[in-house]
Amino acid sequence: MEIEKETQQNLPWVEKYRPSSLGELISHEHILRTLGKFLQEGTLPNLLFYGPPGTGKTSTIVALAKDLYKDEYNKLVLELNASDERGIDVIRDQIKSFASSMALTATQYTIFHSAISPSS
Ligand SMILES: Nc1ncnc2c1ncn2[C@@H]1O[C@H](COP(=O)(O)OP(=O)(O)O)[C@@H](O)[C@H]1O
Ligand SMILES: [Mg+2]
Numbered sequence: 001m002e003i004e005k006e007t008q009q010n011l012p013w014v015e016k017y018r019p020s021s022l023g024e025l026i027s028h029e030h031i032l033r034t035l036g037k038f039l040q041e042g043t044l045p046n047l048l049f050y051g052p053p054g055t056g057k058t059s060t061i062v063a064l065a066k067d068l069y070k071d072e073y074n075k076l077v078l079e080l081n082a083s084d085e086r087g088i089d090v091i092r093d094q095i096k097s098f099a100s101s102m103a104l105t106a107t108q109y110t111i112f113h114s115a116i117s118p119s120s
Contacts, residue, residue, distance in 0.1 A: 003026070018058075018059050019056075019059050019062075019063050019066050020062070020063060020066050021063050021066060022035060022036060022039065022060075022063045022064055022067050024063065025056060025059060025060060025063060026114065027056075028056065028060070031060070032100055034052045035064050038064070039064065039067055039068055042067075042068070043108065044064070044108075044110060047061065051062065057114070058114050061112050062079075065077050065110050065112070068110075069110075075091075076102070076108070076109045076110060077109070077110045077111075077112070078094065078095065078098045078109075078110075078111045078112075079095065079114065080095075080111070080112070080114070081113075081114050082113045083112060085113075086113075088114065095111055098111065099111070
């Protein structure tokens with residue numbers, strides 16, 4: 001418990017204050033409305049978010065997955081960072097083993113790969 005509290009306190013602000021539900025996101029009304037429909041239906045299609053850094057790509061998918069999976073978020077979501085986790089070994093090892101470990105326990109799960117946009 002103490003360790004958890006300390007980890008929370010040491011988080012960078014971008015993580016500490018990241019929106020944790022779709023309702024906390026601002027702007028992108030059209031996208032948020034569409035995602036709200038997926039939430040109502042209880043399912044996610046494959047999604048690709050693109051745009052400049054800091055516009056809410058990571059926050060949006062995290063918020064959506066948290067709204068969808070609630071307390072099971074940590075169990076059902078594998079988050080990868082495309083900047084340093086993009087080789088074939090990541091597919092073979094991390095993604096495959098995550099997906100196969102879910103097969104017996106979950107009807108759905110989410111894998112998302114977060115990338116840093118090239119600056120323009
Ligand atoms: N649409 C938004 N609504 C609310 N907060 C946002 C939004 N976009 C960005 N932020 C804030 O900026 C921070 C960085 O956004 P992030 O989702 O990591 O951007 P990206 O993944 O597009 O680079 C988030 O932690 C959040 O606090
Ligand atoms: Mg991001």
